[in-house]
Amino acid sequence: MLFCPVNISFTDVWEHGTSRCFHETVSAAVCSLIILVFGAAQVIIYRKYATPAPRPPGWGLSDERRKSLSFLYNVQIVLTELLAVYFLVRLGLQGSVLEGPIVGYMILTSCLWVVSLNMSLILMKIERRYMLPSVPTRGHGLVLLVFWTALFVSENLSFLNLNREKEWWFLLTSTADKVEMAFFIMRYLSTLILFVLGLKAPGLTTAYNAGEDSDLIDEESGQARGSTFRNFYTKMKTLAPFLWPQKSPLLQLSVIFCFCLLALGRVINLYVPIYSKAIVDSMIGENAVFRWDFVLLFVAFKFLQGGGTGGMGVLNNLRTFLWISIQQYTTRAVQVELFAHLHGLSLRWHLGRKTGEVLRVMNRGTDSANSLLSSILFSILPTLVDILIAVAYFVAAFDYRFGLIVLVTMTLYIVVTIWVTEWRTKFIRSMNLADNAKEARSVDSLLNFETVKYYNAEAYEVDAYREAIFKFQKEEWKSSATLNLLNTVQNFVVSGGLMAGSLLCVYMVVDKQGLTVGDYVLFSSYILQLYVPLNWFGTYYRVIQRNFIDMENMFDLLREEKEVVDAPGAGPLVLRSPTFRGGGADIEFCSVTFGYSPDRPVLKSISFAVPHGKTVALVGPSGSGKSTIIRLLFRFYDVQGGSILVGGQNVKTVTQNSLRASIGVVPQDTVLFNNSILYNIQYGRVDASYEEMVEAAKHADIHNQILTFTNGYDTVVGERGLKLSGGEKQRVAIARTILKSPHFILLDEATSALDTQTERNIQAALYHICNNRTTLIVAHRLSTIIHADQILVLSEGEIIERGRHEELLSKGGKYAQMWEEQLHNKDAERREELAESPVAESDGGKPKPNPLHQ
Structure with a gap:
């Protein structure tokens, strides 16, 4: 059997290119020498000194990252096996489809490629499963990297033979040339992908390179390091709609x-x-x-x-x-x-x-x-x-x-x-x-x-x-x-x-x-x-x-995941009359349990109801869960246990927009946009007319105050409304809530930070907004809620007392204690005011009546 085809000599190295006999023999010999000799030495070293990798594949990485790297590692394995199969298939086709005699170099190179490629598979699996007692490996060993590089270089050297007319198939003059060209494209792409994946080393980064000592984790941000082009497809997929x-x-x-x-x-x-x-x-x-x-x-x-x-x-x-x-x-x-x-x-x-x-x-x-x-x-x-x-x-x-x-x-x-x-x-x-x-x-x-x-x-x-x-x-x-x-x-x-x-x-x-x-x-x-x-x-x-x-x-x-989302098929909140609902409450908390963190519950099985058109007040020390109830009702958070019903419907089964559109809130700390007063009032209902906004400002008892400003309703309130006083900001908030005209009113300690006179003025405005509406009040000053139809006293996330003002005073419990303390503090403040001012008030020091109490 001839080693090279007829009329082709192995020593005939160059004639407008190299012969296939010379090119393939040298390429196979060099690549096999690299992987077999040095690979065998690496196997011996690993058997003698290596220990199993202590971290499982994908340790420290997200599921998406782990799946991506595992897929790429499997691609390495499949491509290597395909190349080995290719050389055997080509040898089998040589005497049939390719219509040429089988000569010695074809058998030799096919055997060398199959053995060397299988040796690379062994090294890949060893490097994935074991590690040497030294600094953790940051990629594949030098033997595999040089082998994959030599494979890719060998295929690129084929381009040197573009001008050689004999043997090579670039001219595509026959069916055999076309088959060989298809084989070449397959080899070229396979060796290119193996070369690129070899630099990435996906089989190793999942095994033990993702720990806290790895360059893949950013110490400051805590995010995975590495190429900014990682997950390129995912990033482009996110941007594609835009x-x-x-x-x-x-x-x-x-x-x-x-x-x-x-x-x-x-x-x-x-x-x-x-x-x-x-x-x-x-x-x-x-x-x-x-x-x-x-x-x-x-x-x-x-x-x-x-x-x-x-x-x-x-x-x-x-x-x-x-x-x-x-x-x-x-x-x-x-x-x-x-x-x-x-x-x-x-x-x-x-x-x-x-x-x-x-x-x-x-x-x-x-x-x-x-x-x-x-x-x-x-x-x-x-x-x-x-x-x-x-x-x-x-x-x-x-x-x-x-x-x-x-x-x-x-x-x-x-x-x-x-x-x-x-x-x-x-x-x-x-x-x-x-x-x-x-x-x-x-x-x-x-x-x-x-x-x-x-x-x-x-x-x-x-x-x-x-x-x-x-x-x-x-x-x-x-x-x-x-x-x-x-x-x-x-x-x-x-x-x-x-x-x-x-x-x-x-x-x-x-x-x-x-x-x-x-x-x-x-x-x-x-x-x-x-x-x-x-x-x-x-x-x-x-x-x-x-x-x-x-x-x-x-x-x-x-x-970033949305914590509160509308349930699939959620519909709008439908508010029917209490008679049609069978006399049910407008707002109802049923054994509600909630905590901002699992180890610190804020509400513990809270249950109460607010009938239509009635007012319920929540009182209690700081941290007892009063404001949390307001936030849960507005669905800033979802309850962890129990349910909240509005108009007989669970708030989780209706859309957030329809729920919040039916609720008006006057918060404790009013924050305004850095825009005009008119803009901030109109925010309650953006399609309202100018006359409606002025009417709302009058009901909030701020219209006359606005007219004293240089620019009137066009006055810019500054960052977070800092150019206005606390009372003015609060009345702007009340005006836009009046303009919204909601079905339910939530007052979150709306007057706790105001002086007595301002509080009285605002209470009059609140009386207008709350009249004949279902109202839930979080109160700090008990004198502002003595008119409530029911008062709930909270302590450490539980309702410890409930009833009207007079009933709770007669019980002599926590509410009565809080009432006495506030009366004592109020008397002390009153004595200080009288001591500072020698002029007695015209009303004899008697407090003005509370409009809400009327």
């Missing part, structure tokens, strides 16, 4: 037209240097011709292309113009969706948030979503396509060496850019965290401006902010310094490739090897045209990476 204008056919047409302009630009980039060469060649030699048509076409293409990078060309300008509306759609969609999602989150989440940090995340995230698509589609993708076109053109029109130089240079440039940029990720992420902390510090300090003044802490706040800036600038310096390092390395790679290609081109022109001066002009102009956008590749890649980093926190916000 990137495609689903409801606008005109914008969809604009997107398609932009892609057409992008494709046309790739063709223009190829023809610009081609016509430059044609112009130069037409002017050289004795047969020089005035080719004005070449000049006009060249100028026309340059007009369409622009200044080399497409930055000033008609095509790029037109595409940019059309893309403005698409970008605005994306930005608008992301911002609105995120804003709506934040409003849909629970009160628990909002109480624990940092406003400055959330706003920073929103701004950076939406800006990143705006530029992400443009960077990928109109910067990275065209650059990669231009590189592939250039490699193919130089191989076909010049020489394979030019294509090889371009391919190696571009590949090395991209690999270096990605590697260094990924290495810089930790510095960018740390800078973002420091920036978040700086912004949160400044916003928190300014929001608490009064507290800072009360405690004379301006210098402390300034020093703390200065320290936050120092920390941010320290991280910023690291990010900027590593960026300069990246630019230097990129410039070195680009200059090296340009030098090698130029030397080869000039040599072939001078040595008369089939190239002309025009070819050198073509090469130099094309390569420089290609390097200009490539120089921006690092910037584009960093922009995309920065976008993903900036969007990480935004994705976290979008993934």
